[in-house]
Amino acid sequence: MGTRKIPFNLTSREIGKFNTMQNLLGQYKLKDGCFDEVFEQKGTYRPEYKLLESIANNMDVSTFYSLNEEAKLSFFNQGITYALYTAQESTETIFQFDLMPRVVSAEEWDVLERGLIQRNTALNMFIHDVYNDAKILKDKVVPADLIYSSKHFVHEMKGFSPVGNIYCHIAGTDLIRHSDGNYYILEDNLRSPSGVSYVLSNRVTLTRTLPNLFQGKRIHPVSQYPKELLETLRSVSNQQEDDVVCVLLTPGQYNSAYYEHSFLAKMMGIELVEGPDLFVENDKVYMNTIGKKVKVDVIYRRIDDAFLDPEVFRKDSMLGVKGLMNAYLKGNVTIVNAPGTGISDDKAVCVFVPDMIKYYLSEEPIISNVPTYICEKPADLAYVLENISSMVIKPVDMSGGYGVTIMEELTKEETEEVKEKIKANPREYIAQPKMMLSCHATYIEDLRQFEPRHIDLRTFALMGKDRSYILPGGLTRVALKRDSLIVNSSQGGGSKDTWVMMN
Amino acid sequence: MLVRVAENLYWTGRYIKRAMYLSKFLRVQYFSTLDASMAHNLEFTLRSIQNIFGNDTSSEKKLVEDEVLFEVGFKSDNPSSIFSTIAAARENTRALRHVLSTEIWESTNMMYHFARTYNTDYFVERGLYDFTTKVEEKVKIIRSNIHSTMMRTDEYYFLMLGSWLEEAMQILRILKSKLSDTEILSQNGENIPIMQYQWTITLKALESFDLHNRYFHNSTSIKSVVEFLISTYQFPRSLFYNFTHLIRDVKKISIKPEGFSDFVFMLEKLESDAKFFKYEDNDQLHEFLDDLIVRVASIHDICGQLYFNKSSNS
Numbered sequence: 001m002g003t004r005k006i007p008f009n010l011t012s013r014e015i016g017k018f019n020t021m022q023n024l025l026g027q028y029k030l031k032d033g034c035f036d037e038v039f040e041q042k043g044t045y046r047p048e049y050k051l052l053e054s055i056a057n058n059m060d061v062s063t064f065y066s067l068n069e070e071a072k073l074s075f076f077n078q079g080i081t082y083a084l085y086t087a088q089e090s091t092e093t094i095f096q097f098d099l100m101p102r103v104v105s106a107e108e109w110d111v112l113e114r115g116l117i118q119r120n121t122a123l124n125m126f127i128h129d130v131y132n133d134a135k136i137l138k139d140k141v142v143p144a145d146l147i148y149s150s151k152h153f154v155h156e157m158k159g160f161s162p163v164g165n166i167y168c169h170i171a172g173t174d175l176i177r178h179s180d181g182n183y184y185i186l187e188d189n190l191r192s193p194s195g196v197s198y199v200l201s202n203r204v205t206l207t208r209t210l211p212n213l214f215q216g217k218r219i220h221p222v223s224q225y226p227k228e229l230l231e232t233l234r235s236v237s238n239q240q241e242d243d244v245v246c247v248l249l250t251p252g253q254y255n256s257a258y259y260e261h262s263f264l265a266k267m268m269g270i271e272l273v274e275g276p277d278l279f280v281e282n283d284k285v286y287m288n289t290i291g292k293k294v295k296v297d298v299i300y301r302r303i304d305d306a307f308l309d310p311e312v313f314r315k316d317s318m319l320g321v322k323g324l325m326n327a328y329l330k331g332n333v334t335i336v337n338a339p340g341t342g343i344s345d346d347k348a349v350c351v352f353v354p355d356m357i358k359y360y361l362s363e364e365p366i367i368s369n370v371p372t373y374i375c376e377k378p379a380d381l382a383y384v385l386e387n388i389s390s391m392v393i394k395p396v397d398m399s400g401g402y403g404v405t406i407m408e409e410l411t412k413e414e415t416e417e418v419k420e421k422i423k424a425n426p427r428e429y430i431a432q433p434k435m436m437l438s439c440h441a442t443y444i445e446d447l448r449q450f451e452p453r454h455i456d457l458r459t460f461a462l463m464g465k466d467r468s469y470i471l472p473g474g475l476t477r478v479a480l481k482r483d484s485l486i487v488n489s490s491q492g493g494g495s496k497d498t499w500v501m502m503n
Numbered sequence: 504m505l506v507r508v509a510e511n512l513y514w515t516g517r518y519i520k521r522a523m524y525l526s527k528f529l530r531v532q533y534f535s536t537l538d539a540s541m542a543h544n545l546e547f548t549l550r551s552i553q554n555i556f557g558n559d560t561s562s563e564k565k566l567v568e569d570e571v572l573f574e575v576g577f578k579s580d581n582p583s584s585i586f587s588t589i590a591a592a593r594e595n596t597r598a599l600r601h602v603l604s605t606e607i608w609e610s611t612n613m614m615y616h617f618a619r620t621y622n623t624d625y626f627v628e629r630g631l632y633d634f635t636t637k638v639e640e641k642v643k644i645i646r647s648n649i650h651s652t653m654m655r656t657d658e659y660y661f662l663m664l665g666s667w668l669e670e671a672m673q674i675l676r677i678l679k680s681k682l683s684d685t686e687i688l689s690q691n692g693e694n695i696p697i698m699q700y701q702w703t704i705t706l707k708a709l710e711s712f713d714l715h716n717r718y719f720h721n722s723t724s725i726k727s728v729v730e731f732l733i734s735t736y737q738f739p740r741s742l743f744y745n746f747t748h749l750i751r752d753v754k755k756i757s758i759k760p761e762g763f764s765d766f767v768f769m770l771e772k773l774e775s776d777a778k779f780f781k782y783e784d785n786d787q788l789h790e791f792l793d794d795l796i797v798r799v800a801s802i803h804d805i806c807g808q809l810y811f812n813k814s815s816n817s
């Protein structure tokens with residue numbers, strides 16, 4: 001046995017008790033009523049996790065501790081951070097990363113991949129329909145009021161068809177696994193879904209930190225995502241393929257997802273621009289460059305519709321470009337994702353996606369929705385109010401876990417307050433039964449042990465003209481607080497590398 | 504190239520160079536007070552430090568050492584403190600992450616986190632040497648990454664434009680400041696060795712003490728020092744060397760906007776004035792330095808008009 005190096009002041013009792021990872025994981029307690037991703041039962045790994053068992057058997061626990069520190073330092077030095085906003089200030093924070101990967105079998109992934117392509121195909125057909133013939137609304141499959149009352153409905157888009165009829169080129173679909181072992185769709189993010197850079201960085205960090213973990217394993221790579229994204233952007237340009245100029249439009253370096261914006265621009269080799277870097281001349285978009293002006297063909301925008309063009313949307317926007325919508329509607333530039341996709345990002349509309357799949361594709365949905373009650377519907381509202389203590393209430397158009405209320409955690413008075421809020425403005429809320437997100441063994445630094453923590457999975461779909469691509473795996477988000485179901489980074493969540501095994 | 508990107512590159516070059524000069528000057532100047540000959544001149548030294556950092560020195564109030572050191576080292580609302588300069592370098596680099604190499608970004612980010620987490624109490628008590636030398640080491644790593652990981656394209660030359668310009672201004676300001684210091688000491692009736700010691704400090708602050716001594720065979724005079732720092736091409740921190748390389752890099756920028764020829768002519772005139780400078784007396788040196796400071800400052804303005812004027816295209 002080689003010389004042992006103990007970087008932490010563990011007591012000899014602790015070292016004796018947990019001298020290998022396997023012993024540390026041996027202390028792991030499964031959570032009742034929750035699907036555990038790693039263990040079938042105490043001490044028995046699920047088949048797809050058996051590949052981690054031998055590593056756990058052979059790794060010294062102190063080595064694991066120091067690798068965990070190295071991983072954190074690696075994130076810190078790379079500046080892989082996001083900004084957290086409070087009333088007083090914004091602070092740059094490292095996205096917490098857990099060294100133990102999540103493993104998804106090839107068979108499971110095959111189903112998810114097909115289900116995600118099916119869903120996003122139907123969503124694109126739906127948006128095109130809404131802004132053109134509105135057949136699905138006339139046929140009363142989806143209530144017209146729900147769409148026309150959405151604050152994300154963009155009137156300027158009526159009668160307009162973008163290249164390939166693709167509106168949502170980049171979709172972030174959140175999945176959970178319930179206690180029955182099945183995956184469900186929690187929500188669709190169709191405006192500017194973020195998090196993909198963490199998928200790529202997590203893989204790089206895990207490979208750097210634990211290289212032998214990957215040896216001999218057949219894991220789907222994720223590094224091709226930027227190339228696939230660029231190809232998707234180019235596919236929806238009106239220009240000849242070879243001449244396409246794509247840019248990534250960011251609100252700037254104080255935006256919470258700025259790291260991701262610069263990362264993706266760098267990986268794709270395209271310009272990262274801010275609103276003042278672009279200008280419109282004769283309904284064409286140009287970059288404010290030194291020397292000759294450069295025409296822009298595709299804008300991958302990471303700013304909301306409201307800020308895109310002060311002539312059409314918010315007049316006070318400093319982030320957008322005057323005249324951009326006009327250039328877009330004349331077909332001189334492609335905006336990715338298209339303006340107005342927020343109508344299907346609405347959590348109340350999410351409920352109807354299975355119906356859209358049947359309506360447009362004549363197929364059964366491959367992945368089910370989490371049961372959702374639309375508070376605007378009187379019957380649903382009555383049910384929600386009657387069973388409110390077992391519900392999770394969500395605002396229809398907020399993201400990042402903001403505004404989510406788990407009713408069983410509230411006092412009687414607080415519950416009454418929420419009920420009044422819903423009754424006063426039912427269009428603004430949906431309700432879902434409290435779904436028990438699956439658990440995954442997660443290393444908790446403060447306790448120096450593995451504990452079950454709830455996780456979800458944000459997947460990333462790229463929908464281009466005549467092409468689609470689903471990033472294998474996606475971002476597994478972990479609620480680091482014990483028993484918490486809120487996995488968002490802005491609410492104290494972390495992430496894991498997600499391995500999709502090859503056949 | 505985007506106007507904003509070019510401007511950020513220029514400022515990255517400036518702030519990185521500024522962080523290095525401020526750190527070095529602070530250390531050399533502060534530790535000069537520990538020499539017996541300067542020990543009774545602490546107040547004078549602190550004022551000299553404040554002057555170089557661009558802080559207001561007009562107040563008659565007695566300076567408190569800890570307060571001055573914190574002000575120039577870490578005060579975040581003082582834009583010319585070392586910490587603020589490092590933070591500004593990092594902010595500009597952060598805006599360029601898609602343009603710069605990972606190595607440049609990570610080394611700049613590491614320097615920022617080093618400064619951000621440095622114990623400021625320790626700094627003012629006994630950490631000044633440690634902090635300033637480590638900042639310099641980190642700047643050298645960044646500069647090495649710049650030289651080894653940047654393509655010799657417009658991005659590199661805009662960054663170098665900022666870097667050369669900042670260096671010229673720092674050399675001029677240090678020279679001007681130390682010239683004023685010697686005159687104040689003279690008025691205060693200090694002896695000649697103490698006044699001469701100011702030129703030793705100057706040489707050390709510009710990393711030129713050893714080279715100067717070898718070049719002039721240990722014979723130090725105001726004439727030898729200022730001519731070494733202004734007109735000796737072989738010395739890479741001289742103004743002559745600096746202007747020559749500034750011109751070389753400006754000419755390599757592929758975009759030649761209207762007014763470019765006049766700009767180059769102006770730079771060549773500066774280069775020529777530095778090259779042929781000969782020290783006569785302090786008045787002539789004052790006049791020369793004042794003139795150059797104004798002209799170097801105007802280069803900055805002209806760069807803004809030639810390259811960074813965002814309204815030119817719109």
